[in-house]
Amino acid sequence: MNRTQLQKIATDWFEQQHWKPFAFQKQTWNAFLQGKNGLLNAPTGSGKTYALWIPIVLNYLKTNPNYATKPQKGVKAIWITPLRALSLEIKQSAERFIEGIGVPLKVGVRSGDTSQKERAAQKRFMPDLLITTPESLQLLLASKDYDNTFKNLQAIVVDEWHELLGTKRGVQMELALSRCKNITNNLRIWGISATIGNLEQAREVLLGVASESYKNSVLIKAKLNKKITVKSIIPEKMETFPWRGHLGLHLLEAVIPIIKNSKTTLLFTNTRAQCEIWFQKILEKHPEFAGEIAMHHGSINKETRLWVEQAIHNESLKAVVCTSSLDLGVDFAPVETIVQIGGPKGVARFMQRAGRSGHSPGKESIIYFLPTHAIELVESAALQKAVKQQIIEDRIPYLNSFDVLVQYLTTLAVSNGFFPEDILPEVRSTFCFQAITDAQYQWILNFITLGSQSLQAYDEYKRVEIEADGKFRVNSRAVAMRHRLQIGTIVSDAVLTVKFLSGGFLGSIEEWFISKLKPGDVFTFAGRNLELFRIKNMQVLVKLSKQKTSKVPSWMGGRMTLSSEMSEMLRDELYLTHASAGKKSPEMKALTHIFKRQEKESIVPKPDQFLIETFKTRDGYHAIFYPFEGRFVHEAIASLLAYRISLLVPITFSIAFNDYGFELLSDQEFDMQQVLDNDLFTTDYLKSDLQKSLNASEMARRKFRDIAVISGLVFTGYPNKMVKNKHLQSSSQLFFNVFSEHEPENLLYQQSFIETFEHQLQEGRIILALERIHKQTIVWKKM
């Protein structure tokens, strides 16, 4: 069959469904059938799934004309999804087409939720189309004869690539793809990404720098021109509106009519704790919603989450209070309205959430922004402009993530074993490791075989062994098993499962929170007030409580920072305080009263001013700086400044920071004039000063925690087993200390500093910030 005939199969099927293919879908079919790789830029709910499933199936028909009588065995395509919750929907889409055109292909899902039995069955007889996660793909690479399993692989599709791109899961994907390219013939690699600032780079990262696959690739954009309307909820009485740090509950009543007037509303909160509280408060104030509203966050058990998602589909819910857990995937056609509670911190995230409403193509997306405090009103005004101007952040890919490489090479050693000289060119073809030197590669090889850089007397180090023919292999079954358990790059705190005494699983909760509670204490979880009965075998046993007041758990999760784009928009908006009334947004007008108050006590900085406020309380001497650059940059500038001041006088500071500014607090008085006179905001010696200040602060240590787990330094234990291998317990902190003392040249130790510099500080953002401050006049207000 030629391409036109093949495409006719697809268009005919579309017609039967009373659908009309979009231009981007046809473009993608075409490019795929021409043998191209690519990146498809399309939002959720736009029909992106069919853009790629269809040509995969068509290509199979083309290469196997006798498919009906002599079906080809083995897996033909792998669809990677970052969230296993999305697998089911992707599977249904694929099956709908396959059944529609009557091709005998089997679609299977393999993820952390797949039963042992099913996995074993898959191992014997792989589904034709496999839907899986980046971690499960690595696990396949860790099983014997994986090359045979993938022999007939024709395509890998990485869905929601933008979600993986700026993470170590992305690096894991890059490495897996580099291997798969070399064990298959004619593999096509496709990514699907929502709109981000660096789409071109996203394609390069997916396909490999200057690789053949990259040269033979296209970027296809689904120009759907979705209209997004942002409405901000402005409090009627600004006098009582908090200046900072609240949950937004004082605007609860403003949300009620929005919920009532819309078919289904999603309320996005920034944290799981906030989600729990909002859910409770809505029901408390408006019991009439009972049974019509639900809650959804990542720590609630899977069945409940699936039930909620199903209920949204069935239009049986009026509203769902949720977190980023509903950011991705699942097509929710009935959702008409979105409410964002608190600052979303980034334009891309905000737009993605907006896109959850008016899901059908062509419909308008409506999003309400509910500020939780005064400055968020400024954020709201800034967001509206950013959406209008389509200013969208980049996702910065990782470079030289040696921890992931250590894990990956061990994975290959666990399954078939590998020859280092075969693997190096593949590794180097990835974006992440494009600049890895021979010496660094050798360091990693020594690390996994010798546990150090030279053979040491009496050493019993055992992980990867080098066999007589030079093959690197793991021979110890115990090492192999521990490694398989530890594959992955998402490091979370120890979690315990929450269960009713009478049975019934509620979800999971972090150990550090529960360890602060005593039996009898009441806490809120999954929308219920629960009394802690006892903790046993990593399970928290609870019963329902009638008590009204309770503690709300918080989860450590990712702290989000204001993106540099958002920061800039925010500053520009703030400077408008001084502009004439005509130029001000309604939000800024509403804030007039607060700005007046601020002007009375201090100033609202103009574009050429940098504000520092100092005062004394019972806690000590405070100095507050307002760069408005987001929490990550603030943490770095704060520790830099603390370090530089300590060079003038011996002094210790406590550092606090948020998205708007940072605070230095000390038990001794220090002279701010000295800070100004000595030009402590200079960019001279920035790198070495930062390095030294990082040593004194916690930043690099925090990064090292993940690195230690990913590279297998720290063993996090067997799942759901209380009895861990006791003699192997240790903390990443202990490792950090011994490396800093005995092995500061260790690449993994150094990586923690480099990551802090390059990723947390987002390459030079701090320099730009300091240069900006340098040009500004510093206004120091003693309060």
Next chain:
Amino acid sequence: MKLETIFVKEHSFILHPSGAIFWKNEQMLLIADVHLGKASHFRKHGSPVPMASVAENFNQLNAVVSYFNPTTLCFLGDLFHSHLNNEWFFFEQWIQTVMCKVILVSGNHDIIPVLKYESIGVNVIDFLSKKGIHLTHQPEKKEGFFTISGHIHPGVRLVGAGKQQITIPCFFKQANQLVLPAFGTFTGNFIIEPQLGEQIYGIADDEVIKLQVG
């Protein structure tokens, strides 16, 4: 270097910043929780703790033994972290250089056979009670005795004005007992919360400092 001396009954004990204490009247050096072999145990299981930390343990042992030159060296348990591994050979070599009598009060981690210790002249016992002093691994009460033990790896969190804090290892003294900090280099701290009337001697680099409780 700054040391502290404490007096219990008719005895005096010198607290050393390595975490060891010297029982003056008995010329006995007490050391708890060295956890030898821990680094090697990790290495054997694929987790590369730098070998240099192994040598560091022995350097510190040498330093404190030559400082006090005791007639008896008593380990208060958890001398070895786990099963026998190659660090045993280092220990064997080291023990030959030690001139004094060596005793091990057995701890929960000490699973290496007693015979192995005896073959190199180390006497293994469950506890030692002498002249009103009771030496054990785990803290315990014994009527009429003052207990000296290890096991819990005490550390203390110091909090200052301006929300400053730091955690350091410490000696923890209650009315009837004293707990030593862990001597080993690759060990962590358990943070204790002292009550009024208890005494804390913190270790800050090479100084032992008596801290104010409350």
